[in-house]
Amino acid sequence: MTTTAIVMMVISMLVLWGGLGLAILNISRSDRHEPGPADAHRDL
Amino acid sequence: MSAQPPEQTTEATRGAFAHRRVFIFAAIGSAVGLGNIWRFPYVAYDNGGGAFLIPYLVALLAAGLPFLLMDYAIGHKFRGSAPLSFRRMSGRGAETLGWWQVGICAIIAIYYAAIIAYAIRYTLFSVDKSWGADPNAFFFKEFLQMEVGFGLDVVPGVLWPLVVTWLVVLAIMVGGVQNGIGRTSIVFIPVLLIAFVALVVQALLLPGAVDGLNAFFTPDWGALTDTAVWAAAVGQIFFSLSVGFGIMITYASYVDRKTDMTGSGLVVGTANSSFELLAGIGVFAALGFMAQANGVAVDDVAADGIGLAFVAFPAIISEAPAGALLGVLFFGSLVLAGITSLVSVLEVVISAVRDKLDLGRTAASLAVGVPVAVVSGLLFSTTTGLPVLDTMDHFINRFGILLVAVISMVWVAWQMRALADLRAHLNGIASVPLGGWWSALIAVVIPAALVYVLIDELLVVLEAPYEGYPDWLLAAFGWGTAGLVVVVAIVLARLPWSARTPLDVPAAPEEAAR
DSSP states (O other), X not given: OOHHHHHHHHHHHHHHHHHHHHHHXXXXXXXXXXXXXXXXXXXX | OOSSOHHIIIIITTOOOSSHHHHHHHHHHHHSSHHHHHTHHHHHHHTTGGGGHHHHHHHIIIIIHHHHHHHHHHHHHHOSOHHHXXXXXXXXXXXXXXXXXXXXXXXXXXXXXXXXXXXXXXXXXXXXXXXXXXXXXXXXXXXXXXXXXXXXXXXHHHXXXXXXXXXXXXXXXXXXXXXXXXXXXXXXXXXXXXXXXXXXXXXXXXXXXXXXXXXXXXXXXXXXXXXXXXXXXXXXXXXXXXXSSSHXXXXXXXXXXXXXXXXXXXXXXXXXXXXXXXXXXHHXXXXXXXXXXXXXXXHHHOOOHHHIIIIIHHHHHHHSTTHXXXXXXXXXXXXXXXXXXXXXXXXXXXXXXXXHHTOXXXXXXXXXXXXXXXXXXXXXXXXXXXXXXXXXXXXXXXXXIIHHHHHHHHIIIIISOOXXXXXXXXXXXXXXXXXXXXXXXXXXXXXXXXXXXHHHHHHHHHHSOGGGXXXXXXXXXXXHHHHHHHHHXXXXXXSOOXXXXXXXXXXXXXXXXX
């Protein structure tokens, strides 16, 4: 692989997979309300 | 006045996801579909390679995620299927938009199941590489027995996996929002990820894989000055995220009111794009192997869609060491990704019918699912199935989904002037608050970008018949289908709602109790 291709591959991975990691971190930190199974509504 | 308290009519009876993570898995299951695996890698390669990352990221952040959040806001605030949510927002005219989205989903469900059926057969074919030395001839002549036209000569080898697909999907739909859709997603998405990672690892170990990755990631910076490349990025993000045709409105309506929707949207959007990148690596590693094995350039073997999945990949599987495993992982992934997406488009229709007629879960699932499955079987288990499928897919995506997306966005922003209200709703519980920039993107930037893509697509189909198919086929199954759903939507919006479905904006249970 050329250096440019490797750099673009690493940047793509960092941005997209890193972005997913940050997004998951964000919601796990800001979890203000997570209803338990008892809150599940019936589906009649 | 309703005889039941609001929480009975709007939430307890409609079903709901038990946890936010179930909703996120279901939304990822919807977004991650066949397009992630067989469309993104070629689109990226063909539009600048590594340089495509820039327009792709801009499209994701400036168009895909904001649009996704608009869908979430509509469903989450108005607590209904697409037609009911639009009706509650602004009356019958807007309701028509919801039914238009429902009609599009019904059409997609009809043909999407056929591709899953092909993938089921090919998972089995992979074990002994049944396609032999000529996968192209095997797929079109032996497996599909394809003819261009319209006929009802059934191909049993397509019919039975199609029946299996529909039985599985109907069982999921009857199971309901949490026990059917939710549980399926919670199981299928991790399994899909494991299977696909295994596929990527195997593909990376093949000789020539590096050449494929080199072709995929080498940037063509000149592509960034080409508007067609930016349009391709917007189109890829738009089609991939499942936005604009009712799915995310419907799923968001099943989410607990006290849920951070902006944070959830970021996870769904980035997960979808993360999977696309993984698919690009796996597919191009495999294509690099094929190119080296045949002594040709990667460009000569690069393909997308049906050609990639059912012609190029079988050739790779035949030549690769442990090819049977590679085949089972690849086609198995298509089946898993396809089912979680098919379930989501079908839920748009079932949810709308449930709301309109106040039907129970089982009755609505069967009332929608059985006719859709029968039409699917009649059209796509036949020798003429593939050209019809290809035509419907091309036209309903562009002149169905794209068109209704632009119109609904403009309607919400300029006719209803609802963006401030929707933004306030999302910001009520938001880990990532939305500013005025979000409204500007929805009201001006995204519709303008989508109109550009739409005009571009229109010019292409007007220039030459799509795929060289006969005019009558394009008129009937292309333009005809796209037009039919609009007519049906106008009619359905004029039919009355069940008296038990309140059309006013539902109050939160705690507000109603005051």
